[in-house]
Amino acid sequence: MKIKFLGHACFYVEEGDFKALIDPFISDNAQCPLKTSDIKDITHIFVTHGHGDHLGDTISIAKNNNATVITNFEISNYLSQHGIAAHPMHIGGRTKFEFGIVKMTPALHGSGIETQSGMLYGGNPCGFLIEVNGKKIYHAGDTGLTMDMKLLENENIDVAMLPIGGNFTMDIEDAVRAVEFLQPKKVIPMHYNTFPVIETDPEIFKKKVSHAEVILLKPNEIYEF
Numbered sequence: 001m002k003i004k005f006l007g008h009a010c011f012y013v014e015e016g017d018f019k020a021l022i023d024p025f026i027s028d029n030a031q032c033p034l035k036t037s038d039i040k041d042i043t044h045i046f047v048t049h050g051h052g053d054h055l056g057d058t059i060s061i062a063k064n065n066n067a068t069v070i071t072n073f074e075i076s077n078y079l080s081q082h083g084i085a086a087h088p089m090h091i092g093g094r095t096k097f098e099f100g101i102v103k104m105t106p107a108l109h110g111s112g113i114e115t116q117s118g119m120l121y122g123g124n125p126c127g128f129l130i131e132v133n134g135k136k137i138y139h140a141g142d143t144g145l146t147m148d149m150k151l152l153e154n155e156n157i158d159v160a161m162l163p164i165g166g167n168f169t170m171d172i173e174d175a176v177r178a179v180e181f182l183q184p185k186k187v188i189p190m191h192y193n194t195f196p197v198i199e200t201d202p203e204i205f206k207k208k209v210s211h212a213e214v215i216l217l218k219p220n221e222i223y224e225f
């Protein structure tokens with residue numbers, strides 16, 4: 001599995017024919033090395049919540065790539081109205097797809113969809129456990145530290161993507177505790193240094209995490225396992 005960091009909370013994930021984006025914040029993301037027109041052959045897009053830095057370019061990329069969006073019921077409904085193929089899920093059990101298994105996990109955050117006519121209700125924010133060919137990743141979405149993460153310790157997560165920037169999400173202190181709860185093999189920090197209010201030093205996170213390997217990716221860098 002290839003995991004390419006595209007800045008902020010945006011990742012490209014590839015395993016065989018499965019070519020997915022998580023939280024495709026591309027055109028307004030100063031950290032993102034790509035333009036939306038560079039993005040090709042995406043099969044699936046995962047959206048953790050309705051905020052602009054996560055829903056991002058979902059509509060244009062889904063249209064141009066004929067990709068299916070996997071997100072909560074409310075955002076799926078919003079996307080369907082824009083002619084996008086969306087698979088609605090909610091926090092609960094696992095769903096089998098042709099590529100693998102997805103479980104939507106709780107996140108403690110907001111999910112409003114910002115539109116020109118105001119904020120639309122975007123349902124519950126979430127994270128995703130995504131398992132493809134026996135490889136399991138966890139993208140926490142935007143969230144504060146929750147005891148619910150402790151429930152995921154039996155998931156045998158290979159790679160966890162966790163926000164560390166604070167203000168809107170966990171900061172480093174809480175993300176270190178999240179790693180203790182989750183027990184993943186590897187951790188990739190995200191959602192930091194995009195805006196002044198979430199500036200932090202990921203090297204400090206790396207030093208403080210003791211039970212997992214921290215992989216610091218610069219935008220456009222790939223971790224493969």
Ligand code: NI
Pocket residue numbers: 049051054109110142168
């Ligand atoms: Ni958010």
Ligand code: MN
Pocket residue numbers: 051053054142168191
């Ligand atoms: Mn965010």
